[in-house]
Amino acid sequence: MSLRRSRCIRENCAACQSGEQHQSYVLYGRANGHRVAVYVPEELVPEVQRSLDNGRALQDLLHQAAPRYIKALKRARARAAKRDED
Incomplete structure (x- = not known):
């Protein structure tokens, strides 16, 4: 599981413009030979x-x-x- 930071879809988002971005947790794994990511x-x-x-x-x-x-x-x-x- 890792903490990721990413931009959102809003045009004038203060967090994205400041470089802070939005953080969320994601659990990465493999299923049927493919990498999958699940939001936590x-x-x-x-x-x-x-x-x-x-x-x-x-x-x-x-x-x-x-x-x-x-x-x-x-x-x-x-x-x-x-x-x-x-």
Whole structure:
């Protein structure tokens, strides 16, 4: 999510003429191989930011868990193979 500044469509807008422009939050992502942008109303910014932070934390946990899970599967397979030999 990022804060962007852009001009508006009004001809004599004081904010645009001063260079301040208008700020708004946009969430960027990809859908079907294309970049998409979704406007985020200011009152929803904290909730959307919290969701993004939680998603990143979950992704980190999954990256940590995957190798451990694979090792556990390999150990279980080795134990099963050893039992079959006996």
